[in-house]
Amino acid sequence: RNSIDSIPARFAAVARQHADRIAVSSDTARWSYAELDGRSNSLARKLVAGGRADSSPVALLMDHDAPLIAAVLGCLKAGRLYLALDPSESRERLLSMLADAQAGHLIADAAHLAQAHSLGGERGRILEFSGAESDPAEIPGFPDPDCGAWLVYTSGSTGKPKGVWQNHAGILRQSEIYGDLIGVRASDRFSLLTSL
Numbered sequence: 001r002n003s004i005d006s007i008p009a010r011f012a013a014v015a016r017q018h019a020d021r022i023a024v025s026s027d028t029a030r031w032s033y034a035e036l037d038g039r040s041n042s043l044a045r046k047l048v049a050g051g052r053a054d055s056s057p058v059a060l061l062m063d064h065d066a067p068l069i070a071a072v073l074g075c076l077k078a079g080r081l082y083l084a085l086d087p088s089e090s091r092e093r094l095l096s097m098l099a100d101a102q103a104g105h106l107i108a109d110a111a112h113l114a115q116a117h118s119l120g121g122e123r124g125r126i127l128e129f130s131g132a133e134s135d136p137a138e139i140p141g142f143p144d145p146d147c148g149a150w151l152v153y154t155s156g157s158t159g160k161p162k163g164v165w166q167n168h169a170g171i172l173r174q175s176e177i178y179g180d181l182i183g184v185r186a187s188d189r190f191s192l193l194t195s196l
Contacts, residue, residue, distance in 0.1 A: 006168040007149055008077045009142040012037070018186075029066035029131070036070055038134035043074030045135055046127060047105065056104030057081040057151050059097075060196075061112045061119075067131030068196065071107050074129075079143040080104075081165060083151045084196040087112050093161070094119055097153050100163055145169035 005013075015023075019034040031039065047058065058075045060082055062068040068084070075082035083101050085094055098106070098119060106126045108116035116126050145168045153161040178184075 005172060006076070006142045006145050006147070007171060008073065008139075010172060011073060012138065012142075021186075024066045024069050026066045031066055031070075034136075035134065036066075036073065038136050039067075039070040039131045040073035040077060041135040041137065041139055042133040043071055043107070043127075043129055044077035044139045045137075047074065047078035047080060048139065054104055055080065057083045057101045057148075058105045058107060059083045059085055059101065059103040060107050061085045061087055061094075061116050062107065062109040062129070063087070063111055064192065064196070065109075067109055067129060069192075070131045071129055072196070075107075076143065076149055076168075077139045079141075079147060081148040081151050083153075083163075086195055087115060091119070093156075096161065097163075100153075100161075101151055143168060145172075 015033040015037040019037075020032050022030060023033040023036040024031050047054075058078075058080045060068060060071050060075070062071060072082055072084070083097065083103060085097065104125065106116050106119065107129045108126065109130060110128060113126075113128050147168060148165045149168045149171050151163050151165045153163050155161065
């Protein structure tokens with residue numbers, strides 16, 4: 001462990017060490033660390049195709065499934081903040097978050113592609129991602145640990161929803177504390193039930 005890592009740097013180390021172990025499993029997918037790494041690389045490569053100058057957040061409008069995990073990693077590998085949108089939220093809330101975040105891309109799975117287009121956005125800024133493509137070539141360079149990793153919006157119960165973000169170093173530190181507190185081991189499995 002090294003708290004000055006970024007999430008993609010930490011993931012790369014784990015993926016190299018445990019390439020054949022199952023990283024994510026759902027009703028539709030069962031991917032090893034190597035497979036998850038390659039699938040997330042394919043999205044990261046699309047996001048950095050024009051260079052790493054674009055630092056705008058990337059919104060994700062996807063089912064709660066394995067491709068969403070690959071999309072999150074792809075965004076982080078590209079050095080981009082991700083904003084996970086809940087497809088069941090009202091159109092008004094989704095539009096408000098997208099406008100406030102000034103998301104540069106909206107990534108959708110096939111089930112939510114029409115919804116993504118209905119939310120607007122310039123041509124080429126909406127990308128379909130199924131997690132089917134894989135690219136074994138590592139994305140060069142890792143984001144700085146102080147760079148933002150995720151953006152989440154408050155409920156707005158006290159007014160307008162506010163965007164709150166967390167950086168790579170903070171997320172990794174929180175996961176270390178949590179893992180130590182409950183004694184997480186390599187053989188443990190976690191369910192992803194709550195909103196991302």
